[in-house]
Amino acid sequence: MAVMLLASLDQTIVSTALPTVVGELHGVTHMAWVTTAYILAATVVMPVYGRLGDLLGRKRLYIGGIVIFLAGSVIAGSAQDMAMLITGRAVQGLGGGGLMITSQAIVADLVPPRRRAKYMAPIGVIFGLSSVVGPLLGGWFTDCVGWRWCFWINLPVGLLALAVCAVALQLPRKACKATIDFIGITLMTGAVACTVLVADWGDTDYSWSDPLILGVAGAGVGSWILFFYSQSRVDEPIIPLRLFRSPIFDIATLIGMIVIGVGMFAVVSYMPTYLQMVYGVTAAQSGWLLLPMVVGLMGASLPVGRQMSRTGRYRIYPVAGSLVIAVTALMLSTLEVDTPLALLCGYLFMMGVGIGLMSQTLVLAVQNAFPAADVGTATSANNFFREIGATVGTAAVGAVFTSRLTDQLGTRLSSSGLKAVGDTDSLTPALVHALPARVQDAVVAAYQHALTPVFAYLVPLFLVGAVLAVVLPEKRLADSGGPAKE
Numbered sequence: 379m380a381v382m383l384l385a386s387l388d389q390t391i392v393s394t395a396l397p398t399v400v401g402e403l404h405g406v407t408h409m410a411w412v413t414t415a416y417i418l419a420a421t422v423v424m425p426v427y428g429r430l431g432d433l434l435g436r437k438r439l440y441i442g443g444i445v446i447f448l449a450g451s452v453i454a455g456s457a458q459d460m461a462m463l464i465t466g467r468a469v470q471g472l473g474g475g476g477l478m479i480t481s482q483a484i485v486a487d488l489v490p491p492r493r494r495a496k497y498m499a500p501i502g503v504i505f506g507l508s509s510v511v512g513p514l515l516g517g518w519f520t521d522c523v524g525w526r527w528c529f530w531i532n533l534p535v536g537l538l539a540l541a542v543c544a545v546a547l548q549l550p551r552k553a554c555k556a557t558i559d560f561i562g563i564t565l566m567t568g569a570v571a572c573t574v575l576v577a578d579w580g581d582t583d584y585s586w587s588d589p590l591i592l593g594v595a596g597a598g599v600g601s602w603i604l605f606f607y608s609q610s611r612v613d614e615p616i617i618p619l620r621l622f623r624s625p626i627f628d629i630a631t632l633i634g635m636i637v638i639g640v641g642m643f644a645v646v647s648y649m650p651t652y653l654q655m656v657y658g659v660t661a662a663q664s665g666w667l668l669l670p671m672v673v674g675l676m677g678a679s680l681p682v683g684r685q686m687s688r689t690g691r692y693r694i695y696p697v698a699g700s701l702v703i704a705v706t707a708l709m710l711s712t713l714e715v716d717t718p719l720a721l722l723c724g725y726l727f728m729m730g731v732g733i734g735l736m737s738q739t740l741v742l743a744v745q746n747a748f749p750a751a752d753v754g755t756a757t758s759a760n761n762f763f764r765e766i767g768a769t770v771g772t773a774a775v776g777a778v779f780t781s782r783l784t785d786q787l788g789t790r791l792s793s794s795g796l797k798a799v800g801d802t803d804s805l806t807p808a809l810v811h812a813l814p815a816r817v818q819d820a821v822v823a824a825y826q827h828a829l830t831p832v833f834a835y836l837v838p839l840f841l842v843g844a845v846l847a848v849v850l851p852e853k854r855l856a857d858s859g860g861p862a863k864e
Contacts, residue, residue: 381440381539383504384532385447385477388416388470390512390647395525397651397807402525403460410776413647414769415464418574419471420478421765422567425616427476428758430558431483432751433614437549440480441540447473448536455529466529479761482741483754484549491746491855498738499683503676511672513650514665521662562616565605570766572598577773617759618752626747627756629850630696630740631763637700637843638737639767640775640836645671645710645729647772648779648829653722654807655825656715670723674730675737682735690854692739696847699735702728704840711834715826736847746855778832786824791817 392399392412400409431439447470454466485497519527576595584591609615621627653664678699686692706728713722741760748756810821 379481379501379504381444381477381543382481382501383508384444384535384539385474385481386504386508387512387515388447388451388474388532390508391516391528392467392512392525395516395520395528397654398520399463399525400460401809403457403463408460408464410647410773410780411460411464412467414574414773414776415467416471416474417765417769417772418570419468420475421471421762421769422563422570423472423475424479424758424762424765425566425755426563426758427479428483428754428756428761429614429616431480431758432754435549436480436484436487436754437543437547439476440484440547441543443473443476443480444536444540444543445473447477448533448540449473451529451532451536455526457526475765479754479758482757482761484547486745486753486757487549487750491742493687494745495683495686495738495742495855498742499679501738503672503679503734507672507676512665513668514662517650517660517662517665521660557612557614559608559612559614559616562605562608562612565601565608566616569598569601569605570769572601573766574769574773577770577777580777617762618755621748621752621756621759624747626851626853627744627760629846630743631760633696633700633736633843633846633850634740634760634764635767636839637696637703638733638740639764639769640771640839645726648775649726652825652829655810656822657719658807658811667719667723668726670727671730671733674727674732675734676730678731678734679738682739686739686742686855691852692743692855693847693850693852695739696736696850697844699732699739700840700844700847702732702735704837704844706732707833707836707840711830711832711837713826713830715822742855743850743853746853775832775836778835779829782828782831783824786828787821790820790824 396409396412399412427439427443450466450469450471450473452466453469454463457463457466481501482498485494485501489497515531516525516528519525519531572594576591576598579594580586580591606619609617610619649668650664653659653667659667682695686695706725709725709728741757744756744760745753810818813821
């Protein structure tokens with residue numbers, strides 16, 4: 379749980395600091411990449427950690443992941459420009475992705491499926507807790523000691539985790555010698571990178587018909603085709619194609635991609651910025667205002683874990699969770715500049731309930747469908763595609779938001795207003811609220827009208843997730859190791 383907190387925290391800790399960070403480093407238009415780089419790198423390595431853990435054992439991979447994560451923290455904390463910051467975030471992701479996957483796989487190694495629900499629920503809470511603690515810490519660091527401490531704080535915590543894992547984590551070593559699928563890893567990296575670039579650049583930096591976008595999209599499609607073809611030809615594939623023979627894996631993975639991946643990260647990544655710009659709260663206060671989300675997540679996931687351990691049933695929870703998230707996204711799309719903060723916090727509580735109903739439920743369903751030898755591989759593949767959803771979702775939401783914000787600022791600001799604002803790439807909350815009242819009101823309205831309609835665009839996607847959850851096959855969680863019977 380401690381290492382899971384360390385890894386998941388860095389997906390969210392920069393969210394409240396982000397407006398200040400990108401303003402200081404002159405990179406507002408590249409804001410999404412600070413989050414996307416971490417998620418992208420973590421996504422690519424997840425299947426690698428999962429498969430190698432099944433074949434070689436998990437302890438050395440676990441310790442190696444911590445070391446890589448700490449190295450990335452040093453790079454990001456020392457960043458002097460956006461390129462260095464994004465590089466550091468990517469290195470962090472190379473370690474953090476392995477930590478998240480291996481944590482879940484270790485639980486699966488040691489605990490049978492029926493009892494596992496009780497253990498996975500607190501891990502889900504830890505993941506949700508990081509979504510609030512991360513922005514809160516990021517805001518406090520930004521306001522009090524400087525945003526670089528969002529990364530320096532990882533060093534003492536990470537070194538302590540490294541020492542504890544090296545001494546106290548006792549896991550069996552596996553004698554199997556694995557052949558690393560370097561071709562598969564390369565093709566997978568290219569496919570994921572192209573997918574994210576198309577989502578991030580499309581209709582913002584370049585039009586959809588631009589030759590560069592078309593070329594990157596074609597390269598992405600080709601890389602995905604070659605990747606899955608290569609997985610059918612190698613002895614030790616990163617993502618064995620036999621996983622896709624399980625309808626539970628297929629449907630649970632799709633739900634995770636489009637509901638958890640897109641829904642949670644769209645809110646966590648952009649709501650703190652919205653709160654700071656529109657409501658004028660500090661970075662730390664914007665973190666506190668996300669607290670209802672984790673309260674809702676905890677209030678849903680812990681009882682669900684106990685109930686699944688008692689009955690072995692799980693399908694109802696993804697159905698309910700998808701519907702709650704769809705309704706919440708619709709409510710978020712109705713936000714206005716003068717919407718009471720208490721009402722906004724209520725919407726965030728609902729979002730937390732929806733995520734708590736389904737996040738770990740889907741992982742358990744996937745783990746329960748496979749034998750122990752494939753648990754790590756199945757868990758990592760499920761999380762891989764979920765993170766694809768998060769990566770593309772964050773990039774796409776960021777692209778739409780940035781495009782809308784540019785249009786809104788151009789429409790609402792006069793030439794004198796644009797001159798007062800200066801470089802829109804360097805906008806920070808402090809700068810916005812120091813502007814003349816009329817210009818400030820126009821910028822705030824631009825932020826509000828740029829972001830809130832995006833949530834309505836996501837509602838049909840979440841409803842598709844609810845339909846998929848209805849047809850998700852259900853197998854009772856087993857009382858002992860191995861896959862459950864019908």
